[in-house]
């Protein structure tokens with residue numbers, strides 16, 4: 232039994248960090264604070280890191296619970312941290328109960344090494360406190376990547392010192408449509424927000440302390456209306472005013488370039504000019520200073536080619552570079568950025584559209600339009616992260632009758648749980664290119680943290696098992712019975728969740 236007399240034994244800085252996480256959890260949810268010491272003799276929780284398992288099993292840990300002690304041993308410091316998360320999962324959910332843990336012996340390791348969750352803060356800005364909470368949710372589910380979608384048509388969210396207008400102008404829109412696109416009116420409220428570089432450094436450290444890497448996404452060449460509103464020269468048509476989508480009710484000034492107020496895909500995209508490439512390289516220089524991640528996500532999805540088609544500059548460039556067409560121009564764009572980032576020791580991730588016109592040589596593909604992009608990329612021996620819409624888009628409705636507005640789509644818990652990130656079409660030789668999977672949380676119809684929580688829970692818990700459990704060990708009924716306890720844990724966290732929409736067809 233754990234009591235205020237139990238000592239957490241942690242030797243070294245990393246073990247102390249994990250011990251601190253556990254102690255903060257005890258303090259916040261059970262009102263006890265334990266002593267953290269380097270040595271003890273009885274009644275302890277000991278966190279140790281040592282090479283126990285074979286190469287490639289970095290995230291493996293073991294845990295042994297006896298009447299007087301709990302031993303957690305990880306293959307790496309991150310793995311020890313995962314053991315701590317398992318201990319947390321074994322704690323009783325009722326605060327008044329004694330802190331008894333079942334006597335267990337666990338050897339555990341994840342099926343996939345990339346275990347991600349994305350958050351779109353472009354459509355709706357989310358405050359730093361919530362971003363940290365979201366990172367805690369990722370940690371509590373033993374996942375290890377936070378994909379931070381920082382730039383969009385509706386808002387630019389990261390301070391870039393060299394281009395102050397990105398946040399002065401690009402982080403604000405003058406209103407937001409009401410209801411489904413194109414909406415039935417506009418709320419006429421200014422909607423603003425961005426993260427300062429100091430805040431970003433703080434969040435990056437917060438995540439690193441939880442063994443989570445943040446992958447920043449700077450979208451290009453599409454989804455760039457907010458940047459263009461700040462610096463119109465980024466467009467091939469700097470003097471044309473921003474087009475307002477049909478049926479959208481606009482709020483405020485509609486002259487010149489504007490930050491978009493509704494959702495969807497817009498034609499005014501980055502022009503592949505030297506001005507744009509210099510701008511993007513400068514932006515990426517600052518991004519690389521802030522994020523130690525080896526990967527930078529450069530977007531690449533949903534870039535209409537209509538402006539490039541009617542631009543004399545683009546047509547000349549296509550000829551001059553000997554490109555086939557506008558798809559070739561997109562490929563040229565991404566490859567040029569990849570080359571720049573590779574020269575700085577970074578790798579790119581792009582949405583599966585970057586396969587069109589020829590994939591950049593070292594790119595990792597995020598497969599979102601189903602699994603086909605991921606399958607094609609793996610067959611070309613490129614790494615792949617699976618994020619197919621019909622399995623892991625957490626902006627889709629959980630039940631057929633949702634209480635609130637969602638973007639559409641339908642993704643009950645059972646479908647998430649039964650997802651297998653290895654597509655049947657890939658033989659075992661090519662399966663190794665599938666690094667893992669990620670759920671995407673696009674926030675067009677999530678204007679606040681409560682709604683985000685409602686959309687991710689309980690589906691995030693199902694995704695965690697997709698990423699950790701071997702296929703033959705998964706059982707949805709068994710998961711559902713354990714989920715009853717997890718609901719109490721969500722209550723304990725004071726987290727919103729949706730207990731409906733469990734089975735297919737509901």
Ligand code: ACM
Nearest residue numbers: 532533582599671
């Ligand atoms: C995407 O959902 N447009 C990647």
